[in-house]
Amino acid sequence: MTDRKGPMATASNPGTSHEAVQRVLDGAVASGATPGIVTEVWKGDSRWFAAAGKADVSTGRERMPQELFRIGSAAKAFTAATTLKLVGEGVLSLDDTVERWLPGLLDGSPYDGDKITLRRLLNQTSGIYNFSMDPEFFATGQGEAWYERRFKVFTPEELVRIALRHPPCNAPGETFQYSNTQYYLAAMMLERVTGQSYGDLLDRLILRPVGLTRTSLPTTQTIIPGPHPMHYSRLYAEDPAARLHDASESNETTAWSAGGMISSTGDLLTFFSALFSGRILNPAQMEEMFTTVSTDGSGWLPGTRYGLGVFEQKLQSGGPVWGNGGADYGTFTLVMGSSDGTHMVASHVNTDFSPQAYAAFLAILDIEFSRTGHAG
Incomplete structure (x- = not known):
């Protein structure tokens, strides 16, 4: 340590021990x-x-x-920040609808594109089904089948159409339900209104201005471009004792704007510190980002409320802390801290999400924030 x-400095220096x-x-x-x-x-x-x-x-x-790793749904904070940056510039509004910018996309489905706004996509209350949980699609990434899918390229439209085959989880704005489809639609709206790819927008508005040199959105690039831990995964096999596979190499078109980025703990801390301290967004957009909805009853993480691409987490030691986290094959990370960005913690394990790993992350946060007595 x-x-x-x-x-x-070394951990033996006075006042610097974190045993x-x-x-x-x-x-x-x-x-x-x-x-x-x-x-x-x-x-x-x-x-x-x-x-x-x-x-x-x-x-x-x-x-x-400085190791690189796939950050999973922590990428949603980057998508939300990119969106809010454009909102602050007057390019579009959080009240803009899917039907306005992607007309006809939801036609023939059980969803009303006039009622699904950008805000409802980002705070995950649109009611759109999570394509990642479609039984047939999920099976293609489970166990040995993952090897056949991992280099396949999917378009955003293909994955959204999988979701549209399912009925809504709830009426738009009614309640929180976690769904990667919502962040695909948000990025597709950004692309339509700007005429630029989401990756280019992310790079221009967030990555380069903040100086995130170890962060990328690789999409079809299959390798992690630098020193990294092996991503050990059981590939969501039904057998909890299934053998571990190295899942480091894959294309991330199945995660894209919902979870397809690569970063490091240092870059993640740089980003969230800049975001929460107000160095990226205007005050009006910061207020929108920190406006939360309850996640109760959704089956998601307990003790949380969800904002726009970030969530608050209640700690046993007090809190709450703010940030985001995510999991992918063989990788799980959590980045949380004070709402002003002055005290931030990034943790990562090179294996699948598990309750044990999540409990370890929360224990670290409890230790860190019990020292200050304040996280908000």
Whole structure:
């Protein structure tokens, strides 16, 4: 474990010890919850990084700072920030509808495009079914079948059409239901109104201005472009004891604007610190981002409320903290902290989402924010 404030300092320096967090990391590996785990914390000017376990169990390579990994649904915060940036510039409105910018897309489906607004897509209250959970589609990515699908390229329209075969989860605006389809539709709206690809918009509005040199939206590029931990996955097999596969290489067209990005703990902290401190969005858009809806009854993460691409999480030690997280094959990350961005924590395991890994992340947050007594 290392602690950085300016030049790298050691954990033995006075006031820089984080033994409690290290115990959580060591325990997660010892319990078999993950091959490896890292946590990076930014608090004011202090920067520190801690790790346990292996990036590669076959070679014994350890987890290290600056590793790249697939960030899953933490990418939704980037999609929301890109959208809100354009809203702040007057390019479109959160009250704009799917029918206005994607006319006819929902025709013949059980959805009313005139009632599904950009805001309802971003706060996940549109009621549109999650294509990722379509039984037939899910089966193509489960177990050994994943190897046949992992390099297949899907268009956003193909995946949206899968969702449109299903009835609505709820009436638009009625309640929260997590659905990747909503973030596909949001990005498709951005592309239509601007005439630019979502990837170009993300790069121009967020990645380059914030200086996120280790963050990308690779889409059809299948490799992780730099040093990274192996992404160990059971490929959502029904057998909980199924063998682990290295799922590092795949194309991310099945995740795209809902979860298809690559980043590092450092870049994620740079982004969320800039976002929450108001260095990316105007105050009006910040207020929209932090306006939340209840997730109760949705089966999603307990103790949470969802905003626009970010959520608040209640902690046992107090809180709440704010941020986002996500999982993909063999990778799970969570980035949370104070609503002003001055105290942020990014954690990652190189394996699938599990209750044990999530509990470890929450334990780290409880340790960190019990010190300050304030996270909001």
